[in-house]
Amino acid sequence: MKKASDRDALARLRFAIVGPLLAAPPEGRQLQFALSELAAREWTHPGRETPVRFGVSTIERWYYTARAATDPLAALRSRVRLDKGRARVLPVAITELVRAQHREHPGWTAQLHHDNLAVLVQADATLGPMPSYSTVRRYLRANGLDRRRTPPRASAGAERARDRHERLETRSYEAAHVNGLWHLDFHHGSLRVLEADGRWLKPLLLGILDDHSRLVCHLQWYRHEDTESLVHGFTQALARRALPRALMSDNGSAMSSAEFTTGLESLGIVHERTLPLTPAQNGKQEAFWSNVEGRFLAMLESSGPISLEELNRLTFIWVEGEYNKRLHSEIAATPLSRFLESPGVGRDAPDMRTLVRAFRQRGTRRQRRSDGTLSLEGRRFEVPDRFSHLVRVPLAWARWNLADIEIIDPETAAPICPLHPLDREANADGRRRRREPPDAAAVVGASADNDNVDGERPCTLAPLMEKLVAEFVATGVPPGFIPSPGPRSARTAKPPGERG
Secondary structure, X not given: OOOHHHHHHHHHXXXXXXXXXXXXXXXXXXXXXXXXXHHHOOEEOOOOOOEEOOOHHHHHHHHHHHHHOOOHHHHOOXXXXXXXXXXXXXXXXXXXHHHHHHHHOOOOOHHHHHHHHHHHHHHOHHHOOOOOHHHHHHHHHHOOOOOOOOOOOOOHHHHHHHHHHHHOOXXXXXXXXXXXXXXXXXXXXXXXXXXXXXXXXXXXXXXXXXXXXXXXXXXXXXXXXXXXXXXXXXXXXXXXXXXXXXXXXOOOOOOOXXXXXXXXXXXXXXXXXXXXXXXXXXXXXXXXXXXXXXXHHHHHOOOOOOOHHHHHHHHHHHHHHOHXXXXXXXXXXXXXXXXXXXXXXXXXOOOHHHHHHHOOEEEEEEOEOOOOEEEEOOXXXXXXXXXXXXXXXXXXXXXXXXXXXXXXXXXXXXXXXXXXXXXXXHHOOOXXXXXXOOOHHHOOOOOOOOOOOOOOOXXXXXXXXXXXXXXXXXXXXXXXXXXXXXXXXXXXXXOOOOOO
């Protein structure tokens, strides 16, 4: 079927052929001579760009049609088929079969749908005559039953995503305020880095973007896509920018972990998760990855071996020096200017220590009355004697940092007292503290300022160092990035004699 532009081009060609005859109409036999001369010439077809000839009778019909019309060009346009936009009405039983086939096999081509439908129609005479391939193809297209990528496995989430796509339309969106919605995702980069032990590693890039301004809140490469890396980067984004109102991510194991979800809840951040196999819901993040690969990583193709620390340094320089200050075609402004000038709904972020404490899972562990210890993540920890009356001790901890475990208030989640691993060698000298009388208020209603109530010596800095830290904090300039956690093997090695 010809498009409107094709019909216009053909009309202009026909008018160019018969136009001279309209300007000087020939008389008598001169008209037949003129028509024969035009039929003997070759013309260039406007659509195919190939030479073409037209018969005398065809040119004669164009001539009389244009001469009798008020608008010759409109009269020479090809007529629209009377059945344009009308598809053959298929029987209800056949349409149900077609829809059922597409629902079960969305990756099939129209030809494959037609061939399988033919087998069903042949086996059941009550379905009526078999429609043609073009009829089946037009029906699929008219009803939005396009060919779609087949999911790797028929999971419940994939089924929900497919049902939603069939029921609801897809539209682009944008948050109305800065810090109203952030996007978060990991990207498998194409560049390899060289580790200190001589291994080549393909790191993963954690990116966090503001939806309204497209500003990169934080961008950092990591060795693993785990909860530790996620929390490590996300807390930096919060400290550098603000607390957003909502966060959108996929359903990865790190994003669904207890530590991360607990942190978002405690900070008042709504967690919106995309449907499986629906990357369009996080489309701004996906578009940003093409920018990373096409501009940033493309400039490092001939840089030679590079370490993870150097790659993070160059990434920070590129984001802050170019991307955040470069005109964004979608918003007609730079991400940084829009972030600063648009109205925002963000909240001030607490200090880094509070942020780190927020992203810990919470639970209880049973205390062993025999030696006042509890077991957590395969390790034993000593419970201070003043909590010996507790059968189950409320705790907050992160699986990757067992050096920072605290007893918390079960009502407010306020930290009360840190826990330390069981030290059998230190306990072998036979010295013991005096028992303290149990205090029921030691857990319930305790203050967050009791970090050292068990007699531990607090960490102190030299006066000069404290002065330098205070001056740096007063400037308000955050550090570029916090170094990524080291290799997992070096941080998870257990001491001799400790059972997992």
